[in-house]
Amino acid sequence: MEKYLYIALFAPLVSSLFSALFTATPKKLFTGIIASVLIFTSFVASTILLLHILKGGEPIHVTLMTWMATGDLYIPFGFVVDQISVTMMMVVTLVSTIVHIYSIGYMDHDKGFNRFFAWLSAFVFSMMILVMSDNYAGLFIGWEGVGLCSWGLIGFWYHKEIATWASNEAFIMNRIADLGMLIGIFLVYWNTGTLQYDEAFALMPSLDSATLTWIGIFLFIGAMGKSAQFPLHTWLADAMEGPTPVSALIHAATMVTAGVYLVVRSNELYSLIPNVGLFIASLGAFVALFAASMALVNRDMKRIIAYSTLSQLGYMFAAAGLGAYWVALFHLMAHAFFKALLFLGAGNVMHAMHDELDPFKMGGLKKVMKWTWIMMTIASLALAGIFPFAGFFSKDTILEAAFAEHHFVIYGVLLFTAGLTAFYSFRLVALIFHGEERYKIFGIHPHEAYRFMLIAMSPLLILAMIAGVFQEPFFAMVEEILSAHEYHIHSHTTLWIMLVGTQLFVALAILYAYKKYATWSSVPDGTSPIENSFFYKLLFNQYYIPYFYETYIVKPYREASELFWTKVDLKIVDATVDGIAGIVYGTGEKTRQMQSGNLSTMLKWMVAGLVGLLFLAVAFGLAARYSDEIIVFLSALGV
Amino acid sequence: MFEAIAFYLFAFLTIVMFFITVTTSQALYALSALAAGMIFISAFFFILGADFLGAVQIIVYTGAVMALYAFGMMFFDSTREVKEKQGNKYIIVGLSTLAAILVVVIFSAPMVSDKIVALYPAIDGVGNTQEVGLVLFTKYLVPFEVAAIMLLVAMVAGIVLAGKKMDLSITLMSDSEIEEQKNKKVLS
Amino acid sequence: MEIGLNHYLVLSTILFAIGLVGVMRRKNLLLLFFATEILLNAVNIAFAAISHYYGDLTGQMFAFFVIAIAASEVAVGLGLLIVWYKRHSSIDLDALTTMKG
Amino acid sequence: MLAPINISLDSLNVITLAPMLIPVVGALLILMIDVIKGGLHKSLYVVLSLLFLSMDFFFLLDASEMFTQNGTVLGMFDVMLVDGLAILSQFIIVMASMLFIPLALTHKRFHEFTYPEFFALFLFMISGFQFMVATDNLILIFVGLETASLSLYTLIAMHNRDKSFEAAVKYFTMGALAAGFFSFGAMVFYALTGSVEIHKIALVLTANGYADIGYVLVGVAFMLAAFAFKLSLIPFHTWAPDVYEGSSASMAGYMSIVPKIAAFVVAMRFFEFLVHSGIVWLDIVLYAFVVITMTAANMWALVQTDVKRMLAYSSISHAGFVMAAILIGTTQSNSALFLYWVLFTFTNLGSFTMLWISRQKSLPEHQMSDHSYDKFAGMIKTAPVPALIMGLFMLSLAGIPPFALFWGKIYMISAAVTSGYTILALIMALNSAIAGYYYLKLIVYMFMKEPVVGNDGHVYVSNATLALKTIIGIAAVGTIFAFVAINPLLEFITAFVYNSGY
């Protein structure tokens, strides 16, 4: 089985390196194909591993080699395939295979075609390391690796100022969180003496709770960055400047869920510190609502989906925080399928609309892009959590879990957010595919995407529809290592009321969205009263948070840097050094007058020197001679 | 008593003479006053019983040194009034007065140490010159010889510096100029 | 009134100070040399006096050598002045300021 | 009536006079030769001087052997004192003189070397210095000092140009004043102790417990002023830059070494017992002299535009540095003084010789003085080897290891450290850093600037002959490979200093 592990892990690396060979050459179709094949290989290997685990096989644990070893520290390149990681591997390899194939079409005309595949495969490799590592340091490699690839892919079109800006923002914001993660890792090491998951977790129950709380908090800070939780969320929306397949893979299906993965992976830690768990859940619920509210009014197709992702991540954290780790993981998986589908669909639309992103400028596209329409609608249904699509099973379980744990506020917030989710999803669908063909004003001739792209998307479509059926086997699989208990509300009546109520609520929201937007006919120009209302503006400007960051963090930082350089470094630190040198030199320059060259002056100096010596001599001599009297005199003075 | 009167008289005279020497603007006066001062100093030597020294003082100073200076004065044509730009007089007066006062303050106090043993005591009944000769040619033979060398050096230096060869400077001439001068036999 | 060693020492000091005045005040080099003679003569009085009061001849020896030194200095000094005067027709030391700083 | 005095020749130890008499004989011989046949080439006199100096050197070797066997030797009615200090300093004096006298063999012709008297006076001067260091009798010290000084004034003036006369007159006049100080100081000590021999002075003063502290201090003040003049301590240093600039580079280099080591030895003899007498005043004053001299001289050296003048100030600063040895007054510090001075001899010899071989007779327009910094601009491009050698000497002067002076510096600072003068050690160290700047300035000019148009590099060696090059070679080898010689040198010096009781 180890063979498959290595295949799954290194096939993407090979793919990346192979494509990288051609980065500086013009487009070569075969790079895309070979990359896709290799990723597919990885997928196959992952599937074999999954089957192995499903069959109840032992988790596979290998140690490739030592990475770092000094003092008591020992960090190997160790990999583990257990229930959690194999799930993640499946999600990652599956979505990435699809995205790779899809990208062959999507990046068709891009001159950075080869480079794209290099980055994309590198990302897959990093993600695989992240999920397969058996220790925190290895996780951190993947963690930073995906950050790097994300940087490269968001800024893929580096000629666009805004894209490079967004990529840097994403990188730096992730770095802020990574610091927290790093501190968390240090805490783990200095308290347990190891970074291996199993060994560390085994020792954790013996630690005092304050330490554990700190470890939990710092690790979660790391997760917050990667999963774009408030207040580190702004980068995700800006990251939509990257190519859409990237958004589908990285910013929907895989990388952003790494935070959830971390929490799930550290479940043994978090189950020891329920307070932190509650905080995570609360933050998750808050982000779910917060992000959904922003999605309500946004006019950028990809950003809407991004906010939706954010919101769904909130759900996952809510679940994980409440201890329902398997639910979180399941929602992660289901979400990966339908959100990737949604993004790829959006990619089709963008392609068709020549990179136009404002849904208000589209409309009526279902005629020309029938398949895309179907796919996006189903994905949206899944997202909204309509039975029997994937989202229903995963999301509803989260709600149940919240309810069952008696966190009714969280439950309420999540329920309300479910309605909002349905509304903004179908607002988007309605605006894009229904109503008048507003795009004609802009002279665009849309067309359906390549067939093979659609075919590539089809597995996702199917999974979005049927993923729910995996709930039971999935539970069966992970319950071994996750503290998994099914959340059954004891009263069947309550359960049914909840189920039906939720479905109704969501359906109403969908209908409302359709009613409002399916017949939309004009492009808003910012004059309507609703657009000038306070709430609209607040939401549209993302609660002014990016503005706040820009004004109160970025700008002061820039100004402080400038100040430090021009004023502190040059004017104080350096000037002090130069000043000392200047004083020495200046004293020399000023006092060289002493050497006037006039013999008379020289003689006077000599005599002056002599007189000075004599003066000292006499003073000292007198003091010595009359020392007794002086002491009497001084003591009389009271010295 | 006689000693006191003589001391104060000659002290007064030497001070006046030397004061004139350093203050007058007439070079001739200065020279005369210096010579007079030297002679008065020899008077001290005689008072103090250093006859040999007194004689040497008169011979060397009033004879040789003064003659040299007189010659120099004529050569330099400074028999007339010499004009000297004066800088800050206060510094000069201040420094020297201070020096004098400081040393006088110390010197006016009697020395505590009275256990001085004369290394080369004056011998009763022997003339000063003889005593001096005895010490000079035993203990101070080497310094005496070195003094002789010093005088030789002074002589050579005087001859070299005042000699005609110094009039033209080879240091400042280029090689061709030196050859030219050589041909003229100006230089040996 | 007994004349003691201190009297001579004070006299010597006063004369030495006068010499210092001359050294600092004189701009004419020849007259400046006079002042240096005064310095040495002032010391000689003290040497002779000490010699007398201690009954020791070393002081006289020193004075003797000081005289010799003074004489040699005159020779060399005059030699230097002559060379300088030949070039510049002046023995004013204010002219000796080509080097400074 | 005086009875005749019988003195056996053996008791005189006439041999103690031998090293001093040899140069005198040499000088007289040279004068004789000139009388018999004038107009001989200078090379004859150079070689003769060298020969006599080597003889002198051999006698010194004899004397050192005598010292190692019998310890300190007195001679000539106890006037001559041949102890370790005397031998060491005479070694330095003679060695430095031997290295400097060949500098007369320049390519260009200079006035002083046309005189046989120059060489005679030079030898007289050496014997003067030798007398000065080989006695503890203040009279002989004084006479020796004056013999040497009068010769030196003349030698400077014989360069025969306005600046050298000016230098000689200044030096002479101030020297006369200093002579006054010396005699007054000697008088005070004579008054105090009835003796003019340093060891007796020390004996008497210690016996009566420095009862007349006022007198002692006045005496010390005058003595200090006199030595400070000779050692160019601030504010008695004012002659030094002008005299260095005015005299020829070779003479300036000589002056920076030989007269000073003589003065240092006398100062060491004179102040050693005073420093250890516990007079706080002397500690403070010497401390002030050391610090002010080092620092202020460095500051003035910074602002110079002429290399020779810079080196003059640098020599002042080095003297201040070495003066610390007198202040500290331990065996280690006194050994350090000699070690430093031996190494300084090589380095300074080298740097001044480098100036000497680049001496021009007339200055081009852009050049302000004989050896202004501009003259050396871009030297690495036009004359790489001289530039490298000059750079080497500068680095050594700055105390960059492993070149010669570094070893002197660490041993000296170590002496300060060992005696608990921590602050002094730091000041000494930091002064080396300040000094680094002006040595570096010359390196900057030589290595980092562009040469002046029309400078083909000939000027840097225009005065060079084989003899001068050899001297530079010796100096360079001495500077680079000093580390080989440090250990034997140190052992030798320490043994001598220690056995002399310092």
Add this chain to the structure above:
Amino acid sequence: MLDHILSLLIFFPALAALFGFMIQKESMRAYGISVAAIEFALSLWLWFAFDGNVAGMQFMENLPLVPSFGINYILGVDGISLFIIILAAFFTMIGIASLTDTPNVKNMIITLLFLQMTMVGVFAALDAIIFYIFWELSLVPMLYIIGAWGGPLRIYASIKFFLYTFAGSLVMLVGMLFMAYFYYQATGVWSFAILDWYRLILPESLQLWLFAAFFIGFAIKVPMFPFHTWLPYAHGQAPTIGSVILAAILLKMGTYAFIRFSLPMFPDAAAFFMVPIAIIAIIMIVYTAMVAYAQKDVKQVVAYSSISHMGVIILGTFALNVEGISGSIFLMIAHGVVSGALFLLVGVIYDRRHTKMMSEFGGLAHVMPRYATIFGVMLMASVGMPLTINFVGEFLSLLGFYQQSHILTLLAGTAIIVGAIYMLAAYKKMFFGEVTKEENKNLKDVNKREWVALLPLAVITIWLGIYPNPVLAPIDNSVKSVVQLMHNKATTELAKDRIPNLVKPKVVIIEKTIIEEVH
């Protein structure tokens, strides 16, 4: 032969430099490269012959120099110094190979070879005076390189470099002399041998003063805030090769010296000063990173980034535990490789455009994709991406220091944020966006000669990032002995507390086995 391999390593380049005067100008480069390559091969041989399991000194040489004053020519390497020596040999080779059209190339190569002698000497010396000799001597060639081949402010920069370092090291020299004197007092024998000094246990008050004296010398060399201002000038004005060597090797002398001198000799003082120094290190990290962000000249960015990284090294050193110290030593090597490469990269573009202002560039990724790639690799190494060489060092340094102080490590950890900020901003300004300047449109991509220099560096960057063990293991061994020595020597409670004892009581091991048996 192997008995004298260190002397050979030190003096072979010097000898070659002397012979270099005889070489004809056009052949000089080939000569330089071959000499440097031989030297590098020798250093590799040293590595090969080095026994990684031995913690102490190897290849010791001992020759009396001034025995009466305790100065001996003692050489030796351990895991701490070995790799820096190899790095020095490597960078000299790379540097000479990448020399572009330099005027006076002969002088340059001779100077570089002399510089190499001093560099190897510093790291191999085991006698304080020998160390000091090479330490000071290294200033001279560098002075010449900056001053003769530098930019418009070169003279100011070179003099500042020289005097600043010189002043600092003189204070250090006084400290050394004190140390020797204390040794003399304790044993009656003068000695400057470092290993002798290790045996000396000084009272804390003395340690503090001596530590301060050494600190000034080292801190200026590192350079630590606020003594850092010479570095931007030196880098800004130096030619590429000068910056490369300066950043890669010369700065490491300071941090190396901390580990060689300050820690084992003054463990109490090191523990005492740990917090203040850590604060300085944090200021270095954050403050200089911010200053780097404000720079307009790309070389200055790299220069300030060096200071920032040196802050992490200092922090790791003063972690006083094996993890931190090993990490800081590894980071020395890592930073050497990465900053050296970055300076080479800046040199590449400078050769083409003769400017280093970032505003002059923009969009270079379009015209020079290979250049952009390799710059990107080094950039990511510089910001501490895992699997690059820098990460290992940074991670271990911070990890080590975390044991001493949580909050300070948190503050220092901002290095990974602020580092990313200025580096990414600089990269964006240079490589991203459209090509706006006409001059930039036809720039040539990295040529063969540049590849020769850059590729090995990139390979090392990744290789040691993935598999640091060959380097880390010998370092670890030597560091363990240093830490144990420190612990044993420590006299104060504070120091005993802060410096871990590596010899663990056996009880712990027994406990472990019990646990395993239960499992």
